[in-house]
Amino acid sequence: MADSQMEEDLVLEAPASEVFVAPSITPTLLFKGNSYSHFSPVPSSLLPTPDPTPSDPENTKPGPECALGVDEAGRGPVLGPMVYGLFYLPLPLSDPLLRQTHHFDDSKVLTPTVRSNLMEKLCTPSTDLHTQCGWAVDVMSARDIGANMMKPAGTYNLNAQAMDATIALIQGVYKRGVNVKEIYIDTIGNPESYQRKLERVFPTAKVTVAKKADSLYPCVSAASVCAKVTRDAALEVLYESYVVKPEGGDGDEEMSGTKEAKVAEEESWGSGYPSDVRCTSWLKRNMHPVFGWGSECRFSWGTAKDMMDLKGLAAKVDWPVEDDDETSRLTDYFSAGKEKDTDELGSWFGKPVGVDVF
Numbered sequence: 001m002a003d004s005q006m007e008e009d010l011v012l013e014a015p016a017s018e019v020f021v022a023p024s025i026t027p028t029l030l031f032k033g034n035s036y037s038h039f040s041p042v043p044s045s046l047l048p049t050p051d052p053t054p055s056d057p058e059n060t061k062p063g064p065e066c067a068l069g070v071d072e073a074g075r076g077p078v079l080g081p082m083v084y085g086l087f088y089l090p091l092p093l094s095d096p097l098l099r100q101t102h103h104f105d106d107s108k109v110l111t112p113t114v115r116s117n118l119m120e121k122l123c124t125p126s127t128d129l130h131t132q133c134g135w136a137v138d139v140m141s142a143r144d145i146g147a148n149m150m151k152p153a154g155t156y157n158l159n160a161q162a163m164d165a166t167i168a169l170i171q172g173v174y175k176r177g178v179n180v181k182e183i184y185i186d187t188i189g190n191p192e193s194y195q196r197k198l199e200r201v202f203p204t205a206k207v208t209v210a211k212k213a214d215s216l217y218p219c220v221s222a223a224s225v226c227a228k229v230t231r232d233a234a235l236e237v238l239y240e241s242y243v244v245k246p247e248g249g250d251g252d253e254e255m256s257g258t259k260e261a262k263v264a265e266e267e268s269w270g271s272g273y274p275s276d277v278r279c280t281s282w283l284k285r286n287m288h289p290v291f292g293w294g295s296e297c298r299f300s301w302g303t304a305k306d307m308m309d310l311k312g313l314a315a316k317v318d319w320p321v322e323d324d325d326e327t328s329r330l331t332d333y334f335s336a337g338k339e340k341d342t343d344e345l346g347s348w349f350g351k352p353v354g355v356d357v358f
Contacts, residue, residue: 018116019112019116019229019232019233019236020116020117020119020120020123020229020233021233021236021237022119022123022226022229022230022233023038023040023123024038024137024139024226024230024233025230025233025234025237026038027237029139030081030139030141030234030237030238031238031241031295032295033141033142033143033144033294033295033296034141034144035081035138035139035140035141035144036138036139037136037137037138037139037168037169037172038136038137038139039134039136039172039173039176040123040134040135040136041134042134042176042177042178043130043131043132043133043134045063045064045131045132046063046064046066046088046090046132046134046178046179047063047177047178048060048061048062048063048177048179049061049063062179063177063178063179064090064091064179065090065091065179065181065182066088066089066090066091066178066179066180066181066182067088067089067090067091067094067180067181067182067183067184067217067219068086068087068088068170068173068178068180068182068183068184068205068219069086069087069088069183069184069185069213069217069218069219069220069221069222069223070084070085070086070166070169070170070183070184070185070186070220070223071084071085071107071185071186071213071214071220071221071223071224071227072084072085072162072186072188072224072227073085073107073224073227073228073230073231074227074228074231074272075158075162076273076274077271077272077273077274077279077298078272078273078274078279078283078297078298078301078303078304079142079235079269079272079279079283079296079297079298080142080231080234080235080238080272080296081139081140081141081142081145081231081234082140082145082158082162082231083137083138083139083140083227083228083230083231083234084137084138084140084162084165084166084169084227085135085136085137085223085224085225085226085227085228085230086135086136086137086169086170086173086223086226087133087134087135087219087220087222087223087226088133088134088135088173088178088180088219089132089133089134089219089222090132091181091182093132093133094217094218094219095218097128097129097132097133098218098219098221098222099218099221101128102118102121102129104118104218104221104222104225105215105221106212106214106215106221106224107214107221107224107225107227107228107229108214108224108228109215110225112232115225115228115229115232116229116232118222118225118229119225119226119229122135122222122226133222134173134178135222135223135226136169136172136173136226137169137226137227137230138165138168138169139230139234140161140165141295142295142296142297142298143295145158145161145298145300146297146298146299146300146301148161149300150299150300159188159189162188163188163194163197166185166198167198167201170183170201170202174202180202180205181204181205181206182205182206182208183198183202183205183206183207183208184208184209184210184213184216184217184219184220185198185207185208185209185210185213185220186209186210186211186212186213186214186220186224187209187210187211187213191209191210191211192209194209195207195208195209235269235272238296239268239269241294242286267281267282267285268282269282269283270282274301274302274303280303280307283297283303283304283307284307284313287307287308287313287314289313289314289315290314290315290317292304292308292314
């Protein structure tokens with residue numbers, strides 16, 4: 001029963017066969033292993049409107065009060081980025097538009113195809129989602145996550161990174177003029193302490209931090225879809241760099257249902273989760289003996305560490321042992337050859353010359 005449930009969960013976590021590539025996907029930054037943020041244009045109906053007064057001709061009237069939700073995707077995988085998603089819309093539209101009309105729910109409950117279709121509607125100008133809602137994502141690269149967690153001093157753990165990403169996203173929406181009055185967030189760690197901190201940062205909004213917020217609040221459900229589809233597309237883009245296209249073709253041939261398609265699926269890295277056999281198999285097949293993997297891998301994860309430590313897979317490196325008697329310090333190079341009786345300042349610009357030279 002547990003195995004069948006795990007298989008079902010992995011199917012829901014895996015990207016759609018043709019995932020929608022949202023504007024939040026920047027291939028050049030993904031390949032470099034850079035983290036970055038993307039904000040959708042704010043719908044004009046949510047922006048402040050001019051409201052001049054005799055004393056202040058530049059005065060503006062705030063836009064409609066909005067609800068904002070935040071959720072993440074990809075916290076546990078060893079491959080690919082962790083993505084924080086944010087979604088906002090006018091308070092009265094939260095349930096009617098998201099829950100009743102478009103049936104948003106926790107992204108882990110929706111199928112990959114449904115998630116992808118919802119994201120595509122959100123990015124299509126003629127739809128009600130596009131004209132009345134806004135969204136943003138923070139793509140935290142695997143390289144940066146691992147580097148921050150493996151600092152020799154002052155470790156920057158995943159919860160702290162997630163907190164900072166959440167705050168930065170919300171601040172970005174405020175800076176764009178959106179009148180956010182209610183904030184809903186799926187918790188990391190203790191909900192009470194997390195909520196108190198956010199209330200101090202955003203004192204003008206009602207802040208709610210709760211477990212399973214992605215199932216309770218429609219704006220958080222929509223945020224989870226933005227995060228999940230962005231991560232799915234990022235995984236696809238990153239994986240393309242490892243795919244060897246057949247000679248004489250462009251690699252776009254339709255292979256659905258063929259033996260080649262089945263082999264390609266089995267050799268892919270799947271969902272990127274350590275519990276996914278395709279992921280661990282891919283890691284073993286593609287591990288470089290010295291460098292391990294590329295910027296798509298979180299080297300701070302136990303899965304990657306253990307695989308690098310396995311005998312026979314990684315190259316053994318013998319680092320030189322420091323010897324105080326034979327090893328010079330960097331400062332020695334600045335003091336070696338210095339004469340005691342030398343006028344250091346006098347000879348700085350060269351040796352002094354006599355009058356006879358002129």
